[in-house]
Amino acid sequence: MAQHQPQNTDEICGIVSDALTSGGKLEIIGGGTRVDFGAPERMADHLSLRALSGILEYDPAELVVTARAGTPLAELNEVVAARGQAFAFEPWGDATSTIGGVIAAGVAGPRRVSAGSVRDHLLGFEAVSGRGEAFRAGAKVVKNVTGYDLPKLLCGSWGRLAVLTEVTLKVLPCPPERLTLLWHGLEDEAAFALMREALRQPADVAAAAHRPGEYTLIRLDGFGPSIAARKAHLIAALAQHGPPEALHEADAATLWASLQAGGALPRDLPLWRLSLPPRQAFAAIAPLCALGGRYLADWAGGLVWLSLAGHDAEIRKQAAEAGGHAALFRASANLRARIPALHPQSPGIEALSRRVRRAFDPLGVFETNRFLDEPNAD
Amino acid sequence: MSLKMPLPDQRVLARRDEIITTLRRIVPGEGVIDQPHELRPFESDGLTAYRQPPMVVVLPETVEQVATILAYCHKNNVKVVPRGSGTSLSGGALPLADAVLLGMGKFNRVLEVDYEDRLAVVQPGVTNLAITKAVEGEGFYYAPDPSSQIACSIGGNVAENSGGVHCLKYGLTTNNVLGVEFVTMEGEILRIGGKALDAPGLDLLGIIVGSEGLLGVVTEVTVRILPKPETARALLIGFPTVESAGQCVADTIAAGIIPAGMEMMDRPAIHAAEAFVKVGYPLDVEALLIVELDGPGAECDHLIGEVEAIARKNGAVTLRASRDEAERLAFWAGRKAAFPAVGRLSPDYYCMDGTIPRGKLPRVLQRMNELSAHYGLGVANVFHAGDGNLHPLILYDANKPGELERAEDFGADILRLCVEVGGVLTGEHGVGVEKRDLMPDMFSEGDLRQQQRLKCAFDPELLLNPGKVFPSLHRCAELGRMHVHRGQLPFPELPRF
Numbered sequence: 001m002a003q004h005q006p007q008n009t010d011e012i013c014g015i016v017s018d019a020l021t022s023g024g025k026l027e028i029i030g031g032g033t034r035v036d037f038g039a040p041e042r043m044a045d046h047l048s049l050r051a052l053s054g055i056l057e058y059d060p061a062e063l064v065v066t067a068r069a070g071t072p073l074a075e076l077n078e079v080v081a082a083r084g085q086a087f088a089f090e091p092w093g094d095a096t097s098t099i100g101g102v103i104a105a106g107v108a109g110p111r112r113v114s115a116g117s118v119r120d121h122l123l124g125f126e127a128v129s130g131r132g133e134a135f136r137a138g139a140k141v142v143k144n145v146t147g148y149d150l151p152k153l154l155c156g157s158w159g160r161l162a163v164l165t166e167v168t169l170k171v172l173p174c175p176p177e178r179l180t181l182l183w184h185g186l187e188d189e190a191a192f193a194l195m196r197e198a199l200r201q202p203a204d205v206a207a208a209a210h211r212p213g214e215y216t217l218i219r220l221d222g223f224g225p226s227i228a229a230r231k232a233h234l235i236a237a238l239a240q241h242g243p244p245e246a247l248h249e250a251d252a253a254t255l256w257a258s259l260q261a262g263g264a265l266p267r268d269l270p271l272w273r274l275s276l277p278p279r280q281a282f283a284a285i286a287p288l289c290a291l292g293g294r295y296l297a298d299w300a301g302g303l304v305w306l307s308l309a310g311h312d313a314e315i316r317k318q319a320a321e322a323g324g325h326a327a328l329f330r331a332s333a334n335l336r337a338r339i340p341a342l343h344p345q346s347p348g349i350e351a352l353s354r355r356v357r358r359a360f361d362p363l364g365v366f367e368t369n370r371f372l373d374e375p376n377a378d
Numbered sequence: 379m380s381l382k383m384p385l386p387d388q389r390v391l392a393r394r395d396e397i398i399t400t401l402r403r404i405v406p407g408e409g410v411i412d413q414p415h416e417l418r419p420f421e422s423d424g425l426t427a428y429r430q431p432p433m434v435v436v437l438p439e440t441v442e443q444v445a446t447i448l449a450y451c452h453k454n455n456v457k458v459v460p461r462g463s464g465t466s467l468s469g470g471a472l473p474l475a476d477a478v479l480l481g482m483g484k485f486n487r488v489l490e491v492d493y494e495d496r497l498a499v500v501q502p503g504v505t506n507l508a509i510t511k512a513v514e515g516e517g518f519y520y521a522p523d524p525s526s527q528i529a530c531s532i533g534g535n536v537a538e539n540s541g542g543v544h545c546l547k548y549g550l551t552t553n554n555v556l557g558v559e560f561v562t563m564e565g566e567i568l569r570i571g572g573k574a575l576d577a578p579g580l581d582l583l584g585i586i587v588g589s590e591g592l593l594g595v596v597t598e599v600t601v602r603i604l605p606k607p608e609t610a611r612a613l614l615i616g617f618p619t620v621e622s623a624g625q626c627v628a629d630t631i632a633a634g635i636i637p638a639g640m641e642m643m644d645r646p647a648i649h650a651a652e653a654f655v656k657v658g659y660p661l662d663v664e665a666l667l668i669v670e671l672d673g674p675g676a677e678c679d680h681l682i683g684e685v686e687a688i689a690r691k692n693g694a695v696t697l698r699a700s701r702d703e704a705e706r707l708a709f710w711a712g713r714k715a716a717f718p719a720v721g722r723l724s725p726d727y728y729c730m731d732g733t734i735p736r737g738k739l740p741r742v743l744q745r746m747n748e749l750s751a752h753y754g755l756g757v758a759n760v761f762h763a764g765d766g767n768l769h770p771l772i773l774y775d776a777n778k779p780g781e782l783e784r785a786e787d788f789g790a791d792i793l794r795l796c797v798e799v800g801g802v803l804t805g806e807h808g809v810g811v812e813k814r815d816l817m818p819d820m821f822s823e824g825d826l827r828q829q830q831r832l833k834c835a836f837d838p839e840l841l842l843n844p845g846k847v848f849p850s851l852h853r854c855a856e857l858g859r860m861h862v863h864r865g866q867l868p869f870p871e872l873p874r875f
Binding site: 137 | 566583735
């Protein structure tokens with residue numbers, strides 16, 4: 001399979017047009033850190049965005065940064081951090097992860113529960129459609145309702161609609177201080193109840209996570225006097241769970257980072273990513289734990305990383321019955337060839353989604369069979 | 379008025395009686411309105427410059443009725459205009475002479491409140507404020523607060539992606555909606571999102587919100603509710619220049635503070651508001667800022683001190699911090715009454731809604747004053763200063779020949795100016811019919827075609843709310859044209875659209 005490394009938008013238009021005439025398929029690659037998501041056999045040329053790198057505009061006062069899609073996430077994080085700002089959705093990735101890849105994969109970290117996901121922070125973009133045409137949508141200001149909100153649609157679209165070339169994201173001031181409250185050794189059910197109760201309080205909880213058998217975390221972000229007041233409020237409201245330990249940022253940062261992508265869950269077993277209504281989360285995973293599953297919970301129970309071999313139908317059934325869904329995040333090539341990475345949706349939504357994809361990519365040039373839902377579009 | 383709407387389809391008009399009979403069968407009782415005097419209340423929305431009685435109004439009560447109506451209209455090539463409470467400021471619910479106006483007002487129930495998962499499931503006709511009223515007993519509220527919140531419906535908020543004074547900190551509607559049930563033009567009932575975050579696959583919820591009633595009719599909405607902050611305090615700060623007020627806003631954000639609300643008024647708006655509500659606004663300043671902080675008392679007190687210091691450094695000439703709830707509400711009273719207050723200065727006013735990069739404010743206001751002189755029409759400005767969303771209020775008299783047209787031309791120039799400095803045509807009111815013909819000033823033909831192709835995926839016959847958002851109607855077959863014969867695109871040297 002060929003490897004394309006275009007230098008600019010025009011070259012991408014040319015590559016897509018060539019693929020259209022030759023009937024070829026294109027898989028868009030950012031940092032290549034998430035290529036193992038989805039079915040392994042993709043029979044597509046690689047279109048790498050690594051050369052489309054660099055920050056184009058950054059005006060901290062306007063809370064907006066524009067970068068080429070292949071810009072490394074680490075570089076962006078560093079540049080905005082130098083001005084006391086950050087992406088509030090706490091994107092995570094490996095050393096080579098790019099901002100375009102973060103957007104295409106819909107990545108968000110622990111603060112998603114309070115600050116929203118990448119969808120809530122992508123303001124505008126330029127991209128090349130499956131027709132080989134460059135187009136723009138959204139804008140470079142923080143408040144805009146002009147036209148359809150295509151930036152939302154591109155988030156989590158896994159490169160199936162268009163090749164992102166330039167993206168504009170909202171940045172926010174870094175919280176001046178952070179404090180993590182840690183409870184040791186809570187029973188699972190109590191830990192889920194604690195997280196929900198914390199989010200119910202007028203304490204502006206930034207993040208809430210649980211590692212079974214070890215600890216339950218609640219994070220407060222903000223100004224010192226505010227954190228002190230909210231900490232006192234939470235400790236009183238959650239008194240039935242016993243007193244927490246208060247961890248300062250440096251000590252807590254590694255614990256929060258260890259939740260990403262299932263953290264220390266076994267690498268040789270399938271890893272599932274369950275999105276669940278927090279109130280139903282424990283009931284949904286308890287039977288899966290009885291089958292040998294191990295998990296981490298983030299987003300106050302709204303996100304569960306589950307490690308469990310086999311039982312894939314049961315996992316999806318439990319997630320769906322709880323009102324949620326389950327993605328197969330990491331697994332052997334054999335399993336990924338058989339089980340669709342994304343939770344199947346209702347036939348009506350699947351059909352509509354297909355029509356939406358055809359609206360951007362009429363001939364299926366970006367349909368690589370990665371999601372096992374497209375019988376080789378042509 | 380210069381606005382061109384799609385020409386009425388005479389074949390549909392000729393079948394009006396038959397269509398009404400069918401609608402009466404679908405929605406029995408009082409749910410179908412067809413008498414001219416009864417249609418009149420529906421002939422415009424909040425953008426009253428444009429009026430058009432609909433062919434017929436139907437007010438369904440169940441999702442099945444909505445689906446049956448849409449399927450019937452789809453099959454019979456009848457256009458449909460959805461309507462919530464009819465408060466749109468951009469003409470999003472402006473009827474068409476040959477269309478069914480589908481009013482969702484009877485969908486007025488709160489179906490479920492789940493405090494543990496912090497969400498409410500409501501029908502689309504529930505008003506924005508009614509959601510907060512339904513949950514405030516437990517200490518919760520629904521954050522987006524458009525100024526029409528007492529009347530506007532959540533379904534309309536979803537269609538328009540409505541904002542409000544608190545969206546700098548709490549986001550627009552789209553950031554506070556978790557799921558919807560909606561009906562396609564073909565009459566299919568679909569659900570997307572819900573109580574769990576991030577539905578698998580494409581973020582269809584993200585494009586339904588803000589689609590201005592062009593993609594589907596929303597029949598149920600799941601919204602995020604939030605615990606009400608313990609306290610809120612506000613600062614009222616007067617500045618000798620717009621520049622110094624703008625710098626105070628920039629410095630506040632640079633200090634890491636995202637206020638719950640940050641509103642600016644210019645001299646004409648301050649004077650109009652003070653004359654109307656008499657809350658003690660300073661009259662010898664060029665710009666007035668209201669900065670609201672919310673959270674625990676300790677946080678508010680701390681941040682009030684920080685913002686005071688920033689304001690003084692930027693040359694504030696008056697500065698008051700609210701000491702109690704009554705005083706905080708008094709600070710807001712003038713701002714919240716700004717529109718009717720300006721309405722007292724002039725028989726009519728026209729409210730605009732562009733967003734600009736905040737740093738461009740002095741330039742934009744200066745140019746706006748020049749335009750005001752050029753058109754011979756006054757303008758007062760209220761401004762969501764934190765996020766750069768301008769609301770210039772153009773003063774005119776519709777009874778004077780040509781003034782409405784001049785006001786519209788003035789407004790269009792302001793919006794073009796917003797785009798020229800890197801901003802957008804609309805920050806929260808929507809495109810509707812009002813800014814439709816300005817879309818090419820912000821988007822290229824190719825950009826607009828791509829957006830219209832998305833419309834075709836939902837409504838290939840273009841029957842749902844046509845004539846809104848897009849300046850020209852392209853048939854979907856034309857937009858999708860791209861034939862490949864034996865792997866070769868014909869005329870590969872020609873541009874493809």
